[in-house]
Amino acid sequence: MATLIKANNIVKKFVTGTHEVHAVDGMSFEIEKGELTVIVGPSGAGKTTLLNLLGGMDNLSDGNLFVDDVDISKFNKRELTDYRRNEVGFVFQFYNLMPNLTALENVELSTELKRDSLDPLEVLTSVGLKERVDNFPSQLSGGEQQRVSIARAIAKNPKLILCDEPTGALDYVTGKEVLSLLAKAAHEEHKTVIIVTHNLALTQMSDHLIRVKNGKIYEDVRNPHPKDIKDIEW
Amino acid sequence: MKSFTKTILRMFKENKGRFIANFLIVFLSVAITAGFAFLVPLYEHSYLENYQNNHTADIILKDKTTNGFSRYDIEKVKEDDNVYDATTFMCADCEYEDSERGTQIYRFYIMDLKSKLNELKLESGKFPDKEYDLSKEVDVVTEVGNANLNSYDIGDKIVVDDSLLRFIQQDTMTLNVVGVVNNPLYNCVQKENATVLDKKTGEVKEDTYINAIIYLDRELFPETMDYYGTPYPVENFLLQTDMYISYKEKSSYFSSAYENEMNQKKAELLETFGGEDKIAVLTLEENISYSLFKNYNSKVRSLSFIFPFFFILVCALVNLITITRLIKEERPMIATYVSLGVSKGKIVLKYFLFTLISTLFGSVLGMALGSPILPGVVLPAYGAVFQMHPLDFKIQSPYAYIVAVLVVLTALIVTILSSTSYLKETPAALMKEKSPKPGKKIFLQRITFLWKRLPFRFKSSFRNIFRQKKNLILTSLSIIGSTLLVLIGFSLFDVSFALQEDVLFGNVASSMGVISLVIILFAIAMAIVVIYSLANMNIADRQRELATLKVLGYHDRECSFYTFREIMFISLLAVIIGIPVSTLIITFVLQYLDFGTIGDVKWYSYLGTFLIITFTTLFVNLLLFPKIKAVNMNDSLKIID
Numbered sequence: 001m002a003t004l005i006k007a008n009n010i011v012k013k014f015v016t017g018t019h020e021v022h023a024v025d026g027m028s029f030e031i032e033k034g035e036l037t038v039i040v041g042p043s044g045a046g047k048t049t050l051l052n053l054l055g056g057m058d059n060l061s062d063g064n065l066f067v068d069d070v071d072i073s074k075f076n077k078r079e080l081t082d083y084r085r086n087e088v089g090f091v092f093q094f095y096n097l098m099p100n101l102t103a104l105e106n107v108e109l110s111t112e113l114k115r116d117s118l119d120p121l122e123v124l125t126s127v128g129l130k131e132r133v134d135n136f137p138s139q140l141s142g143g144e145q146q147r148v149s150i151a152r153a154i155a156k157n158p159k160l161i162l163c164d165e166p167t168g169a170l171d172y173v174t175g176k177e178v179l180s181l182l183a184k185a186a187h188e189e190h191k192t193v194i195i196v197t198h199n200l201a202l203t204q205m206s207d208h209l210i211r212v213k214n215g216k217i218y219e220d221v222r223n224p225h226p227k228d229i230k231d232i233e234w
Numbered sequence: 235m236k237s238f239t240k241t242i243l244r245m246f247k248e249n250k251g252r253f254i255a256n257f258l259i260v261f262l263s264v265a266i267t268a269g270f271a272f273l274v275p276l277y278e279h280s281y282l283e284n285y286q287n288n289h290t291a292d293i294i295l296k297d298k299t300t301n302g303f304s305r306y307d308i309e310k311v312k313e314d315d316n317v318y319d320a321t322t323f324m325c326a327d328c329e330y331e332d333s334e335r336g337t338q339i340y341r342f343y344i345m346d347l348k349s350k351l352n353e354l355k356l357e358s359g360k361f362p363d364k365e366y367d368l369s370k371e372v373d374v375v376t377e378v379g380n381a382n383l384n385s386y387d388i389g390d391k392i393v394v395d396d397s398l399l400r401f402i403q404q405d406t407m408t409l410n411v412v413g414v415v416n417n418p419l420y421n422c423v424q425k426e427n428a429t430v431l432d433k434k435t436g437e438v439k440e441d442t443y444i445n446a447i448i449y450l451d452r453e454l455f456p457e458t459m460d461y462y463g464t465p466y467p468v469e470n471f472l473l474q475t476d477m478y479i480s481y482k483e484k485s486s487y488f489s490s491a492y493e494n495e496m497n498q499k500k501a502e503l504l505e506t507f508g509g510e511d512k513i514a515v516l517t518l519e520e521n522i523s524y525s526l527f528k529n530y531n532s533k534v535r536s537l538s539f540i541f542p543f544f545f546i547l548v549c550a551l552v553n554l555i556t557i558t559r560l561i562k563e564e565r566p567m568i569a570t571y572v573s574l575g576v577s578k579g580k581i582v583l584k585y586f587l588f589t590l591i592s593t594l595f596g597s598v599l600g601m602a603l604g605s606p607i608l609p610g611v612v613l614p615a616y617g618a619v620f621q622m623h624p625l626d627f628k629i630q631s632p633y634a635y636i637v638a639v640l641v642v643l644t645a646l647i648v649t650i651l652s653s654t655s656y657l658k659e660t661p662a663a664l665m666k667e668k669s670p671k672p673g674k675k676i677f678l679q680r681i682t683f684l685w686k687r688l689p690f691r692f693k694s695s696f697r698n699i700f701r702q703k704k705n706l707i708l709t710s711l712s713i714i715g716s717t718l719l720v721l722i723g724f725s726l727f728d729v730s731f732a733l734q735e736d737v738l739f740g741n742v743a744s745s746m747g748v749i750s751l752v753i754i755l756f757a758i759a760m761a762i763v764v765i766y767s768l769a770n771m772n773i774a775d776r777q778r779e780l781a782t783l784k785v786l787g788y789h790d791r792e793c794s795f796y797t798f799r800e801i802m803f804i805s806l807l808a809v810i811i812g813i814p815v816s817t818l819i820i821t822f823v824l825q826y827l828d829f830g831t832i833g834d835v836k837w838y839s840y841l842g843t844f845l846i847i848t849f850t851t852l853f854v855n856l857l858l859f860p861k862i863k864a865v866n867m868n869d870s871l872k873i874i875d
Contacts (some may be wrong), residue, residue, distance in 0.1 A: 021396075057785060057867050078789070096782040100697045109694075112787050140514025152786075 004153030004192050005031040005054065010063035010073070012049050023049035025215030031208065036186035036226065037194045038206035045078065046215040047196045048164060054194065055088050055162045068159060085113050089153025089161040091182075093168040094198075095145040097137040101149045102174070105131040106226060110152045123155040124148070127181055150181050161185060163195045172234040179205065180229045201234035241567065242584050245560070249588070251503040252556045256592035258644070259552045262763065263545035263601030264638045265754045270538035271609025271634035275610045276625050277616060281421070281527050282487055283623035288353040289318060290418040290444065292496060295503065296514040301753060302473040311479055313584040314499075318482045322474035324450065327428040330394055335384070338445045339428040342392070344472055347375065347451040352418055352478045354449065359388040359413030359654030366454045368407065373454075375413040376445035381423040381618075382447040386411045392448065411450060420447065421523035421621040480501075488528050493519055512521035527620055531794040533827050534749065538824060542637045546644050548715045548760065551750030552767060553593070556709055557585055559771050561656050568657070578657045584649060589649040593642045601638050605631070608752065615748035693797045704710065709768045709801075710808040713847065716761035717812030720818060720846050724839035725820050746829075747779055758846060765854045769801045773861050780865045794862040798855040805851040809844055816843075821858060 012024040023046045031037050041047050052058040053065060059080070072083055089110075097106045106122055111117035124133050135229045136199040137145050146166060158185040163182060167175030180193075183205055186193040195202065203209050204227040211219035246253060284290075295311075297303055303322040311320045323345030332338045347354060347361050354375070362373035371391070379385020386392070392409040425445040431437065440597075481499070485491035494837055496517035507513040518524045550619060560872040561568070604629055616622055677700070685693070699706055730746035773780070776797055783793045817840075821832040 052868060055785075081784075081787055081789050084785060088787075090785055096778070097784070098694065098703055098782065100781055101694055104692065109783075113787055151332075 002033050004033045004035075004068060005029075006064075006066040008064040008066070010053060010060065010065055011061045012046075012053060013061040021194065024053065024213050027212070027215075027217050029210060029217060030062075030219050031192065031194065033192050034186060034190040034207065035192055035207045036183060037056070037192075037208040037210060039196045039204050039210045039212060040198060040200055040203055041212035042198060045212045047198075047212055049215075050212065051162055051164055051194070051196045054160070055090060056083040070073050087159045089156050089158040091146070091149050091153050091161065091163040091166045093165040095137070095142075095149045095169075097145055097148055099137050101136050102136055103129060103140065103144075103151075104135070104231050106148055107152045107155050110156050117157050118155045120155050122149070123151045127151045127154075129223050141174070142170050145179060146170060146174075147181065148177050148180065150185070154185055154189070159192060161191050161193045163193065165197055166195060167197070176229055176232075181224075183229055199234060200225075201232055202230050238571070238580065241571075242587060244566070245584065245588060246591075249560060251770060252560060252767070253588070253592050255552055255763055255770075256556050256589070256645075257596040259760065259767075260593045260596030260641055262756060262760050263549050263602040264597045264641055265604030266608065266753075267538065267542045267604075267632070267637045269752075270534065270541060270602050271631045271637065272605040273609040273612060274535045274538060274628075275629050275631050276627070277534075277622070278531055278615075279486060279629050280529075280625050281620060284421045284523075284621055285419055285487055286638070287773040288355065288418045289351050289480040291352040292481050292484065292518055293479040293499060293503065294516045295479065295507070296476075296516065297475050298510075298512055298514060299303045302475055302479050303758050304474070305534075306412045307488075307507075311477065311503070314502070316483050317459070317479050320477055320479045321349055321351045324472050324474060326703045327430050327478045328394070329428075329430045329442075335445070338384075338568055339430055339442055341426070341428070341444045341447045341452065342393075343447070344450045344452050345457075346453055347415075347549065351480050354417055357416055359411070360414055361415075362451045362454055364454070365452075365456065368456075368459075371408045371410040371413045372450065373411045374414045376411055376415050376789065377420055377447045377449070378414050381441065383423075386414065386446070388412060388414070392446075409450075415449060416621070417447070419521055419523065422526055422619055422695065423621075424522045424526055429672060436721055446703040461560055464552065467793055487518070487524075488531070493517075493839045512820050523620070530620075533829050534744075536827050537749075540826070542640070544715060544718070546637070548712060548764065549593070549706055550644045550648050551712050551715075552764060553589060554648045555767060555771060557589060557649050557652050559774065560588065561585060561653055563774075564860055570659070577609045578654070581657060582653045585649050585653045586646065589645050590642070591697040593645045596641045597638045597642050601634065603644070605634060611752060612748055653854075691795070691799065694796070695803060697802050699803060704814045705772075706804060709804050710811070712764040712768065713761070713808035714812035714815060715806055716757055716764055716850075717809050717843060717847055718816040719757035719760065719815065719837075720754055721816040721839065721843045722820055722823065723750045723757055724736045724825065725832070726829075728748035728836050728839055729824065729834045732834035754846075758812040758850060761847060765801070765805065765851055766857065769854055769858050772797050772801060773858060773865075779864055780862060781867045784865065784867045789811045790859075793865070794855070794859055797862065798858075802848075802851055803856065805847060809847045812847075813840055813843060833849070 007027055007029050009026050009028050010024055011022060011026055014021045014023055021225065025046070025055055026162075039047050040051065043100055043157065049058070050178075053060055056072060056075065059075075063073060064071050065073045067083075067087065068182065072080070075083060096104075098109060101109060103124060107120035107124060111120050121130075121133065124130065127150055129144060129147055129151065132140060132144060137148070142149065146169075150166075153163075161182070168177055170178060179202070185191040186207070189208050195206075202222075207226055208222050209219065265505050295303070300513050304326075308320050308322060311317060322386060323343060324328075325341065325343050327341050328337055330338050330340065356375075357378050359375070361375060364373060366372050374392075376386045377383060388411055390411040392411065394409060395406050426447075428442040428444045430442055432439050454470045455472070457468055459468050459471055460466075460779055461471075463796070479499075481495075484495055496519060500515045500517055503515050504510060506512065519528075571581060572578070606625075609625060612620060613625065727747050727750035730750065780796065783796060784790075788796070817835075820835070824830055824832060
């Protein structure tokens with residue numbers, strides 16, 4: 001399998017007054033195409049900062065970050081926006097859907113930005129929301145909203161799908177449904193999916209596990225036999 | 235309750251923009267209303283200087299028989315104890331061909347130039363003092379020049395033939411200007427109608443105006459004059475055509491009491507002199523300078539009564555928007571305080587203070603700056619038409635203070651009402667974030683064929699616009715208000731321009747142009763503040779949506795279109811509704827002012843209003859672009875709401 005992401009000693013510092021915090025303090029790793037990667041670690045370990053760097057939401061302070069052999073660490077603001085626009089799909093803990101758009105329109109909002117995107121209706125059907133396409137977010141349950149958000153990420157046909165605590169606001173059963181959708185995207189549709197979480201149970205479903213603590217990676221392993229999400233309990 | 239005091243201080247610190255918007259809108263409103271409210275009494279006082287200490291004639295009698303007034307007639311008038319003094323003189327308009335100036339009509343006064351009644355004020359030079367030798371030059375003084383009266387320097391010569399002074403046994407006479415004076419009855423540049431006869435037909439010529447006013451001193455004529463060899467007393471030649479009368483006890487000028495008193499005197503005098511066939515009685519009300527100023531000032535006064543209603547409304551509207559927004563943002567804090575047992579009164583007090591301080595500052599500053607500056611700015615325009623004197627800023631306008639207080643009071647009432655209604659919710663309900671208004675199908679979606687064709691981005695904008703109806707109504711009302719104000723400015727300008735061609739109004743109307751310009755500028759400033767605070771609120775409301783768009787890869791420019799499209803659309807909608815509504819209102823305003831008609835308003839004024847509001851909106855959007863750029867993706871996405 002080909003490498004999609006190559007992080008080379010990446011650093012992100014935040015300066016607050018005289019204080020300098022290294023949220024990401026020299027991490028190096030590689031992520032293959034079509035892999036389901038889970039990044040775990042306690043709060044404040046630097047997971048979200050790492051996700052922001054991978055998603056082009058923030059600049060690196062140091063190091064190189066290659067995505068499909070292109071070094072995004074040198075990107076300016078505009079290039080980063082284009083990178084997010086074309087290469088990345090996001091799934092957030094609180095869904096972040098536009099309240100004034102229907103489920104379908106929320107997906108269209110992201111697909112209209114990119115030429116080779118997938119048909120929004122088909123993608124919504126594939127996440128099981130065919131009957132709900134004309135509903136507004138407020139008319140959907142949390143799980144349904146998160147499925148819209150996954151559809152929004154997938155429909156763009158990005159190189160990379162980034163998920164920040166995707167089950168954080170959901171109950172157990174709904175959370176599992178959402179995770180199996182993400183696993184399906186990686187294993188059946190060969191999308192590269194990265195999930196950031198503090199839920200250690202999720203590590204069992206991953207192809208690739210990265211554990212972070214204090215801004216550093218302390219474990220980076222591949223799991224040749226990921227468990228089906230249905231068989232994982234927490 | 236130290237921490238509560240701290241939250242109050244922090245509220246001011248964190249809401250500088252809102253504080254400034256609230257302050258500015260009140261400042262502008264009070265500045266313009268106070269300015270106009272002060273303008274009227276200030277100018278009146280300044281203009282009345284022209285009638286001070288000179289015993290201005292309250293009434294002029296004009297003889298209609300060819301006999302003129304005698305000493306006996308003066309005695310008859312003076313039988314009225316209230317007469318301060320009465321004096322007769324000769325006044326005649328004569329037409330001449332001047333080698334340089336062409337056809338000229340001069341009005342001659344032959345009178346006692348030192349008379350204390352309707353005393354002439356010497357502007358420069360001196361009064362004639364040598365006894366007249368009519369075979370040589372005759373010293374005269376002339377009325378001060380202006381746009382419609384020739385201006386003469388001391389030493390200038392005016393050569394006239396004998397059509398006036400037929401008693402002079404020579405073809406021409408040279409008048410030597412020794413001084414320039416101001417007659418209290420001539421105080422504006424308005425053309426004076428002349429009474430000259432057509433030499434062929436013997437009829438009074440129409441549309442003729444005085445080019446110069448020349449005064450000769452009756453007291454300097456020799457006692458007798460020769461007429462074909464025989465000496466006659468000079469009185470026989472100087473027909474006393476006019477009589478000035480001034481009264482001791484009278485009401486103040488420009489009052490209706492004064493007008494009534496003079497009409498009463500007029501009736502009495504007509505009676506005394508045998509009716510309108512024998513005599514014409516002209517009161518000060520019929521004097522062009524006096525009546526024009528009175529008419530003009532009453533229009534500005536009427537205008538100053540219309541403005542406040544409108545401004546108080548806009549201030550209340552902007553304040554309502556500000557406070558609602560402020561409370562909404564501080565909801566969690568309010569909840570905490572309520573649950574900790576802080577009284578609701580104390581919480582209301584917090585927002586009360588915000589409004590009080592911002593509007594009070596605005597009101598006081600608006601009062602302090604508007605009341606001297608606006609009259610000062612408009613003064614040259616008045617000065618171009620009327621003879622004005624330095625303004626006496628000790629003059630007060632109680633009305634301006636009432637408006638200034640009302641603006642603050644209305645804002646405070648709005649604040650109290652909106653914050654108490656908010657606090658009706660239980661602490662538990664307050665603790666929960668108010669969920670954002672859900673998306674809804676809007677009416678437009680039912681027109682399927684249209685909706686389908688709408689570009690995607692527009693669908694979202696339209697839904698947003700109609701989702702928040704309160705917002706839509708407030709925004710539209712504010713913009714309709716600004717439209718009205720801009721169109722009023724333009725209308726006054728057009729009407730002025732139309733009336734300028736009217737002989738009756740002449741130059742006077744042109745100075746209304748300056749007033750209209752001031753109104754337009756204020757209207758634009760207000761539109762900027764109003765649209766800015768609305769657009770700013772819109773952005774604040776949309777932080778999360780904007781952050782989402784950014785994450786999805788929308789560029790800053792595209793994100794700004796997302797919010798600006800709504801503001802532009804509301805703005806367009808409001809201005810499209812606003813123009814016909816304003817036209818209707820202005821029709822009534824002009825009627826009320828008795829100043830032109832809506833038909834005088836040119837088509838390009840409507841277009842100009844439309845463009846000004848549209849460009850103001852665009853300008854505000856540009857102003858707010860940095861705020862869109864500053865929306866932080868990471869901060870906004872983590873928050874649940």
